[in-house]
Amino acid sequence: MSKTTKKTTRARKPAAEKTPAEDRAPREELCVFAFRLTEAERDAIHKAAGPAKASKFARNLLVAAARKDETAVKAIMKEIAVEG
Numbered sequence: 107m108s109k110t111t112k113k114t115t116r117a118r119k120p121a122a123e124k125t126p127a128e129d130r131a132p133r134e135e136l137c138v139f140a141f142r143l144t145e146a147e148r149d150a151i152h153k154a155a156g157p158a159k160a161s162k163f164a165r166n167l168l169v170a171a172a173r174k175d176e177t178a179v180k181a182i183m184k185e186i187a188v189e190g
Contacts, residue, residue, distance in 0.1 A: 154186045 155163035
């Protein structure tokens with residue numbers, strides 16, 4: 107007795123076209139800013155920011171507060187209230 111295996115083929119997605127390097131906007135030079143926090147504080151940030159958005163959330167909020175941009179801080183807080 108011979109067994110036959112059925113192979114299935116999947117259609118490939120077309121490769122995304124990459125923009126030439128000269129057409130892209132220059133990347134901003136970034137540095138690392140680190141601080142320690144408790145697990146509870148970390149968990150609260152992750153809960154407020156949502157999945158995979160904690161660093162961007164924290165950065166936006168810290169920069170807005172440092173620039174005394176009350177409108178941006180309130181907008182970030184309002185976004186948390188809507189999602190949460």
